Amino acid sequence: MAVAKSGSIIIVGAGVFGLSTALELKKRGYNDITVLDRFVPPAADGSSVDISRIIRSDYADPIYSEMAREGLEGWRTEYKDQYYESGFALLSETANNAWIEKSKAVIKALGGHIDELADASELRKFYPNVQSNLSGLNGYHNPRGGWADAAGGIQKLASRCSVAGISFITGPRGTVASLRKQGSRVVGVNLVGGQCLLASQVIVSTGAWTNRLLDIDHAASSSGQPVGFIQLTREEARSLDSTPVMINMSTGVFCFPPTPGTNILKLARHGYGFANEVTLERDGKPESVSSPKFESSNAESGYLPDDAEESLRQGLRQYFPQFADRPWINRRLCWYTDTPKGDFIIDYHPTLSGLFVATGGAGHGYKFLPVLGKYIADCFENKAPEELRQKWRLLPQQGPKEKGMAGDGSRAGPPLRKLTPSEQAKL
Numbered sequence: 212m213a214v215a216k217s218g219s220i221i222i223v224g225a226g227v228f229g230l231s232t233a234l235e236l237k238k239r240g241y242n243d244i245t246v247l248d249r250f251v252p253p254a255a256d257g258s259s260v261d262i263s264r265i266i267r268s269d270y271a272d273p274i275y276s277e278m279a280r281e282g283l284e285g286w287r288t289e290y291k292d293q294y295y296e297s298g299f300a301l302l303s304e305t306a307n308n309a310w311i312e313k314s315k316a317v318i319k320a321l322g323g324h325i326d327e328l329a330d331a332s333e334l335r336k337f338y339p340n341v342q343s344n345l346s347g348l349n350g351y352h353n354p355r356g357g358w359a360d361a362a363g364g365i366q367k368l369a370s371r372c373s374v375a376g377i378s379f380i381t382g383p384r385g386t387v388a389s390l391r392k393q394g395s396r397v398v399g400v401n402l403v404g405g406q407c408l409l410a411s412q413v414i415v416s417t418g419a420w421t422n423r424l425l426d427i428d429h430a431a432s433s434s435g436q437p438v439g440f441i442q443l444t445r446e447e448a449r450s451l452d453s454t455p456v457m458i459n460m461s462t463g464v465f466c467f468p469p470t471p472g473t474n475i476l477k478l479a480r481h482g483y484g485f486a487n488e489v490t491l492e493r494d495g496k497p498e499s500v501s502s503p504k505f506e507s508s509n510a511e512s513g514y515l516p517d518d519a520e521e522s523l524r525q526g527l528r529q530y531f532p533q534f535a536d537r538p539w540i541n542r543r544l545c546w547y548t549d550t551p552k553g554d555f556i557i558d559y560h561p562t563l564s565g566l567f568v569a570t571g572g573a574g575h576g577y578k579f580l581p582v583l584g585k586y587i588a589d590c591f592e593n594k595a596p597e598e599l600r601q602k603w604r605l606l607p608q609q610g611p612k613e614k615g616m617a618g619d620g621s622r623a624g625p626p627l628r629k630l631t632p633s634e635q636a637k638l
């Protein structure tokens with residue numbers, strides 16, 4: 212059943228999924244849209260923020276690769292002030308890393324150009340300032356790709372939403388405690404302060420917090436991924452001029468060139484992450500799921516578990532041996548919304564009417580910022596190709612709960628680890 216353009220729509224969550232949806236629906240004539248969030252976007256502890264996200268079209272799955280190429284056009288035009296085409300290098304200790312091989316084939320099939328590196332030292336032909344010991348490593352380089360100022364992209368998108376006539380409610384009055392239901396119909400949201408907001412349609416795009424509002428344990432789970440930042444001087448940053456984004460496919464640790472202006476260097480790990488166990492009530496029964504803190508910001512404490520910190524430190528030694536001992540100026544766990552195969556979840560809820568879900572970024576959603584809303588709105592309007600509808604379906608809960616949320620095969624490093632209660636207390 213199509214949603215009326217005059218009907219009121221509440222979008223919960225102002226990350227890349229929620230905001231891109233809001234803007235696109237507004238363009239398509241839906242004229243009563245309100246976006247709610249715990250914080251003013253860019254929310255400091257959301258997944259769509261901080262100084263950088265990788266922008267790449269390198270994927271083992273041609274569907275995302277093609278979407279990312281389309282997204283790149285948007286980054287190069289509409290979002291050119293937030294985009295840095297530094298190039299992207301994928302490195303592996305082993306020859307024939309399965310994901311790298313698939314990705315190479317996909318890029319070539321789509322007519323892209325890559326530089327294969329039989330020995331990764333060849334990377335220095337393109338980037339003489341790379342200091343890492345690359346000898347004996349394999350991989351490839353894609354000159355079309357780089358990184359985006361993540362918070363800056365969200366700020367721009369939020370501002371475009373606001374100018375387009377979308378309403379925003381943030382803070383406690385925009386923080387949703389639960390969905391408001393009448394039988395199996397969602398009719399609005401209950402706010403943490405006890406008030407409620409009614410709407411003809413609710414769209415949940417709450418990222419890693421989604422399992423707090425909805426029982427989607429079979430389809431998504433949240434994992435914390437370590438991120439660390441170090442401060443360079445202007446001269447030090449200059450010594451890394453024209454270096455690419457690099458990912459080590461053996462450890463999952465990746466790095467960015469220093470950020471112009473602030474000279475901050477960032478490393479993170481694309482791995483299986485850490486589980487933060489919380490107990491929620493599902494149908495009156497307690498159930499434990501992994502989800503970030505909800506009541507306060509996850510970006511405040513600057514805490515990383517010791518093993519997470521050590522993996523980033525090891526990455527720093529390998530990528531930037533000259534800065535191996537530089538202290539972190541900031542660290543945090545950033546929250547992925549993992550799904551079994553790394554596919555997004557973009558669908559009407561299978562059993563609750565009046566509810567649409569757009570989440571499951573699975574550690575790779577940000578790069579689609581310029582085009583994601585179009586794909587989500589197509590699903591919302593039942594216009595998306597069948598292949599995408601199936602790929603992004605929210606299946607009903609049935610049978611035993613899926614426990615593996617390993618993503619699309621691009622991750623590396625140690626398996627998912629549950630944080631201990633004392634580690635959780637420090638988050």
Ligand SMILES: Cc1cc2nc3c(=O)[nH]c(=O)nc-3n(C[C@H](O)[C@H](O)[C@H](O)COP(=O)(O)OP(=O)(O)OC[C@H]3O[C@@H](n4cnc5c(N)ncnc54)[C@H](O)[C@@H]3O)c2cc1C
Pocket residue numbers: 223224225226227228229247248249250254256257258259260263264265266385386387388416417418419420421424436437438479545546547548569570571572573574575576577578579
């Ligand atoms: C460390 C890290 C590195 C990443 N690297 C990359 C990368 O290099 N390239 C790439 O393309 N992608 C990357 N990703 C993935 C990408 O950032 C995510 O897929 C994407 O940002 C998810 O967006 P979202 O809108 O689902 O979530 P979010 O941006 O987290 O938005 C969800 C929002 O919902 C709000 N919210 C939640 N619950 C409620 C509630 N009950 N009431 C009100 N508001 C609520 C939150 O405050 C938050 O602002 C990375 C992610 C992380 C964490």
Ligand SMILES: *[C@@H]1O[C@H](CO)[C@@H](O)[C@H](O)[C@H]1NC(C)=O
Pocket residue numbers: 344345346347
């Ligand atoms: C670089 O790595 C190779 C392969 O691991 C090793 O043999 C070599 O000694 C290293 N070079 C330096 C300068 O550390």
Ligand SMILES: *[C@@H]1O[C@H](CO)[C@@H](O)[C@H](O)[C@H]1NC(C)=O
Pocket residue numbers: 302304343344345348459460461462529530
């Ligand atoms: C990637 O990690 C492996 C394993 O720790 C290491 O041998 C290799 O040197 C790393 N590569 C880079 C470029 O840091």
